[in-house]
Amino acid sequence: xxxxxxxxxxxxxxxxxxxxxxxxxxxxxxxxxxxxxxxxxxxxxxxxxxxxxxxxxxxxxxxxxxxxxxxxxxxxxxxxxxxxxxxxxxxxxxxxxxxxxxxxxxxxxxxxxxxxxxxxxxxxxxxxxxxxxxxxxxxxxxxxxxxxxxxxxxxxxxxxxxxxxxxxxxxxxxxxxxxxxxxxxxxxxxxxxxxxxxxxxxxxxxxxxxxxxxxxxxxxxxxxxxxxxxxxxxxxxxxxxxxxxxxxxxxxxxxxxxxxxxxxxxxxxxxxxxxxxxxxxxxxxxxxxxxxxxxxxxxxxxxxxxxxxxxxxxxxxxxx
Numbered sequence: 001x002x003x004x005x006x007x008x009x010x011x012x013x014x015x016x017x018x019x020x021x022x023x024x025x026x027x028x029x030x031x032x033x034x035x036x037x038x039x040x041x042x043x044x045x046x047x048x049x050x051x052x053x054x055x056x057x058x059x060x061x062x063x064x065x066x067x068x069x070x071x072x073x074x075x076x077x078x079x080x081x082x083x084x085x086x087x088x089x090x091x092x093x094x095x096x097x098x099x100x101x102x103x104x105x106x107x108x109x110x111x112x113x114x115x116x117x118x119x120x121x122x123x124x125x126x127x128x129x130x131x132x133x134x135x136x137x138x139x140x141x142x143x144x145x146x147x148x149x150x151x152x153x154x155x156x157x158x159x160x161x162x163x164x165x166x167x168x169x170x171x172x173x174x175x176x177x178x179x180x181x182x183x184x185x186x187x188x189x190x191x192x193x194x195x196x197x198x199x200x201x202x203x204x205x206x207x208x209x210x211x212x213x214x215x216x217x218x219x220x221x222x223x224x225x226x227x228x229x230x231x232x233x234x235x236x237x238x239x240x241x242x243x244x245x246x247x248x249x250x251x252x253x254x255x256x257x258x259x260x261x262x263x264x265x266x267x268x269x270x271x272x273x274x275x276x277x278x279x280x281x282x283x284x285x286x287x288x289x290x291x292x293x294x295x296x297x298x299x300x301x302x303x304x305x306x307x308x309x310x311x312x313x314x315x316x317x318x319x320x
Contacts, residue, residue, distance in 0.1 A: 023268035086111035119214030159207035170240030212236030239275035
């Protein structure tokens with residue numbers, strides 16, 4: 001399944017209207033914000049149809065899963081948008097993550113908890129905004145959107161230390177940049193270890209660099225940490241590979257089309273996270289060139305001055 005889908009869920013008293021564009025969307029909010037009502041309305045419409053009094057408008061079929069038979073039902077569903085509530089205890093299980101990974105459905109998960117088994121995007125975490133009977137969704141981390149998700153920073157960041165999510169090519173690139181500027185650069189060894197690495201640091205001006213396409217489960221803790229340590233900043237592009245594609249190093253109109261509307265190109269059953277897709281595209285487009293990309297070991301061509309500057313230009317207002 002691929003693409004963006006507009007959804008309207010309404011009855012005589014309430015109306016929800018929103019878009020879903022990735023395989024995993026997280027809907028958050030405190031009690032009495034309408035989360036459970038949305039789920040209940042979709043469940044009623046799926047079970048009772050027109051007699052439910054709920055009208056669900058979407059190109060794709062919208063439905064829910066029940067706790068008792070989800071393992072049996074989920075493999076039989078195809079090309080649907082499946083809504084799940086935090087009361088579904090299976091959400092945190094590795095078995096659900098495995099079945100979701102192999103599914104061609106989209107999942108909209110209504111939960112206040114983090115789900116570390118699922119690689120969801122920072123940009124696809126929403127809260128429900130209410131205006132009378134009308135409800136829509138807004139990004140929970142909207143204040144971070146331009147600051148932390150690969151777009152323009154609102155203020156200049158001059159880090160004394162960089163903490164890079166993993167130890168692959170992205171880390172080698174930023175380590176090279178930092179070494180030339182006398183800046184400390186460390187690998188966290190995985191998204192779940194970023195917080196621990198921050199606690200170990202003795203620096204104040206710290207820049208965390210991680211894949212925004214899958215960093216959603218860590219964002220709650222990171223945002224709380226940054227409130228206490230305001231000099232810590234996060235840069236969360238889709239991935240390092242996305243940065244290379246965005247830089248213009250790789251020519252091609254198709255690449256620009258992909259970057260503008262990735263949801264139209266990324267098949268959810270094949271790529272559980274968009275980061276996987278951008279890696280695959282970069283490998284394909286550089287296969288027989290001097291920029292041949294290897295995720296585990298950085299091609300030194302990316303460390304030539306021109307290439308470095310083009311990639312760094314994607315990171316507006318970050319000054320090394």
